[in-house]
Amino acid sequence: MQDISKLSAFLENEISTFDFPSQPANLYDPLRYFLTLGGKRMRPILTMLGAELFDVSGKNAVHAAIAIEIFHNFSLIHDDIMDEAPLRRKQPTVHTKWNTNIAILSGDVLLVKAYQEICKQEAKVLPRLLEIFNRTAIEVCEGQQLDMDFETRNNVSIAEYIEMIRLKTSVLLGCALEMGAVVAEAKKEDQELIYTFGENIGVAFQIQDDILDLYADPEKFGKQVGGDVLANKKTLLLLKAYELANPAEIEELNQLKIQSNQSLKIDSTRNLFDKLGIREAARAMMDEHYVIALQALEQINVSESNKKPLKDLADMLLHREI
Amino acid sequence: MQDISKLSAFLENEISTFDFPSQPANLYDPLRYFLTLGGKRMRPILTMLGAELFDVSGKNAVHAAIAIEIFHNFSLIHDDIMDEAPLRRKQPTVHTKWNTNIAILSGDVLLVKAYQEICKQEAKVLPRLLEIFNRTAIEVCEGQQLDMDFETRNNVSIAEYIEMIRLKTSVLLGCALEMGAVVAEAKKEDQELIYTFGENIGVAFQIQDDILDLYADPEKFGKQVGGDVLANKKTLLLLKAYELANPAEIEELNQLKIQSNQSLKIDSTRNLFDKLGIREAARAMMDEHYVIALQALEQINVSESNKKPLKDLADMLLHREI
Numbered sequence: 001m002q003d004i005s006k007l008s009a010f011l012e013n014e015i016s017t018f019d020f021p022s023q024p025a026n027l028y029d030p031l032r033y034f035l036t037l038g039g040k041r042m043r044p045i046l047t048m049l050g051a052e053l054f055d056v057s058g059k060n061a062v063h064a065a066i067a068i069e070i071f072h073n074f075s076l077i078h079d080d081i082m083d084e085a086p087l088r089r090k091q092p093t094v095h096t097k098w099n100t101n102i103a104i105l106s107g108d109v110l111l112v113k114a115y116q117e118i119c120k121q122e123a124k125v126l127p128r129l130l131e132i133f134n135r136t137a138i139e140v141c142e143g144q145q146l147d148m149d150f151e152t153r154n155n156v157s158i159a160e161y162i163e164m165i166r167l168k169t170s171v172l173l174g175c176a177l178e179m180g181a182v183v184a185e186a187k188k189e190d191q192e193l194i195y196t197f198g199e200n201i202g203v204a205f206q207i208q209d210d211i212l213d214l215y216a217d218p219e220k221f222g223k224q225v226g227g228d229v230l231a232n233k234k235t236l237l238l239l240k241a242y243e244l245a246n247p248a249e250i251e252e253l254n255q256l257k258i259q260s261n262q263s264l265k266i267d268s269t270r271n272l273f274d275k276l277g278i279r280e281a282a283r284a285m286m287d288e289h290y291v292i293a294l295q296a297l298e299q300i301n302v303s304e305s306n307k308k309p310l311k312d313l314a315d316m317l318l319h320r321e322i
Numbered sequence: 323m324q325d326i327s328k329l330s331a332f333l334e335n336e337i338s339t340f341d342f343p344s345q346p347a348n349l350y351d352p353l354r355y356f357l358t359l360g361g362k363r364m365r366p367i368l369t370m371l372g373a374e375l376f377d378v379s380g381k382n383a384v385h386a387a388i389a390i391e392i393f394h395n396f397s398l399i400h401d402d403i404m405d406e407a408p409l410r411r412k413q414p415t416v417h418t419k420w421n422t423n424i425a426i427l428s429g430d431v432l433l434v435k436a437y438q439e440i441c442k443q444e445a446k447v448l449p450r451l452l453e454i455f456n457r458t459a460i461e462v463c464e465g466q467q468l469d470m471d472f473e474t475r476n477n478v479s480i481a482e483y484i485e486m487i488r489l490k491t492s493v494l495l496g497c498a499l500e501m502g503a504v505v506a507e508a509k510k511e512d513q514e515l516i517y518t519f520g521e522n523i524g525v526a527f528q529i530q531d532d533i534l535d536l537y538a539d540p541e542k543f544g545k546q547v548g549g550d551v552l553a554n555k556k557t558l559l560l561l562k563a564y565e566l567a568n569p570a571e572i573e574e575l576n577q578l579k580i581q582s583n584q585s586l587k588i589d590s591t592r593n594l595f596d597k598l599g600i601r602e603a604a605r606a607m608m609d610e611h612y613v614i615a616l617q618a619l620e621q622i623n624v625s626e627s628n629k630k631p632l633k634d635l636a637d638m639l640l641h642r643e644i
Binding site for chain 1: 349400441449456466
């Protein structure tokens with residue numbers, strides 16, 4: 001098992017030399033731009049770790065790994081249009097720097113490029129890789145649609161919210177790991193167990209994202225603390241608060257939605273959440289998924305040393321402060 | 323070889339029973355709607371004919387055929403956004419009936435569905451099917467980008483225009499046929515020859531589209547005659563006119579661009595084109611591609627009776643009046 005920093009360097013080099021045609025420039029320039037904006041490259045590293053878990057070099061899964069990263073970037077380019085996001089990784093989004101049509105079309109071509117990368121893996125594992133990838137790609141779109149639907153709905157349940165984040169972000173982590181396991185020709189049960197590990201780490205990660213929005217250390221946090229609160233975003237914290245609040249507190253939550261003093265809005269929300277024990281409740285849900293993830297990993301019959309990088313990575317992701 | 327009407331009926335039934343999940347409704351309702359708007363289903367029929375040419379039942383290639391039709395619909399949904407088209411097949415487009423975000427996302431999911439269909443074909447032909455499909459899907463995006471680029475360029479050459487229509491529309495006809503040939507396990511040379519046939523029929527078809535816009539019989543033509551002229555669209559006819567015109571005629575073409583009297587604009591353009599012999603020049607280019615197509619078909623070593631449906635179809639497409 002190679003250490004993560006070496007895999008990461010190898011991968012970054014592969015991505016930086018990824019070859020797009022020069023023409024049409026309006027189609028490929030945005031992709032060259034977007035793919036080098038950086039990011040943690042967490043997903044493709046998971047694919048490589050998924051292979052290494054079963055004693056196969058992560059490099060053997062590099063095309064599947066790049067496909068996952070490319071797919072992730074495709075979904076970001078299109079999501080940024082839908083969310084009207086001006087910035088991504090502190091740089092202008094594609095639809096802002098070019099225009100919406102170019103962002104649609106270059107996103108489309110990127111999705112096809114992801115398939116082209118998968119097809120560079122050995123033919124014998126191709127049907128299974130595509131089965132997992134296709135299913136996941138569809139689920140990610142479903143998750144994005146649910147997320148958009150939730151914006152205009154007032155009765156989103158916590159179960160629906162968890163299902164939305166599972167589809168929108170977590171399944172791709174499971175898929176990334178499972179594709180690595182498939183390249184390593186792991187047993188079907190083990191492929192499914194590593195998928196479950198990734199999926200639940202993903203849900204836990206996303207819940208933590210919601211917690212950090214309000215409870216992160218402003219000194220360490222990369223963005224504004226309370227951003228979700230200001231945007232009246234239906235996060236797990238807010239949904240949980242509505243679930244636990246008494247009628248007077250519900251009225252307070254409703255009033256906070258239209259509070260225009262930003263710091264008062266954030267502080268009052270945090271105070272009310274603290275009274276209701278929201279942070280602890282969310283943390284408990286996060287831990288639940290973390291435990292399911294670790295139990296799945298436990299059941300895979302490989303050495304502890306093979307599992308260590310995945311455990312370390314999960315630990316790092318779930319104890320981050322940014 | 324089954325006749326085309328039987329294949330067409332079989333295919334229509336397969337498409338009409340194509341199963342989308344019920345939820346999220348905002349993701350799948352648009353696809354149910356769009357896929358049943360009809361259309362000639364020319365592309366998937368070509369896939370089935372591509373298999374039958376090599377003595378394999380078209381039904382064996384039905385998943386590849388449906389993938390081609392689904393891909394075509396994906397590209398229409400996204401193109402309609404980019405072109406701000408309100409109608410498709412006389413019905414509201416997806417972005418008009420729902421909204422742009424939904425049209426982007428349901429288009430995305432449809433592209434993945436195309437891959438899911440391809441993956442239902444036998445594993446042994448999968449790598450080759452995907453190789454052709456991926457390449458073509460990328461080319462179609464490139465063609466759409468060139469088409470958008472041309473709108474704001476004043477120096478588009480005829481060669482560039484032909485390359486644009488080749489990418490945007492013709493390669494998909496070649497791909498459709500070739501995938502059928504791959505399912506039938508035809509020789510590589512024969513796969514490429516049937517691709518060349520489809521590609522060149524496609525270019526000829528598209529040139530005829532440009533001719534019909536101005537020269538169709540208004541009684542038989544489904545849309546307004548002269549629509550491209552009114553939109554100042556850079557069609558082959560207009561590009562050819564600029565190539566053949568003398569300085570005074572170029573000035574006349576420039577003036578016609580800003581002519582606000584619609585019927586005068588169309589009639590004057592037609593008169594000038596007639597004087598320059600544009601219709602004949604375009605027809606000659608169309609015939610050139612038709613001949614290349616027939617020559618490619620000629621070289622395939624199968625019986626004349628096997629070739630007949632493709633010859634008939636090509637003949638029908640290129641002698642249509644609508």
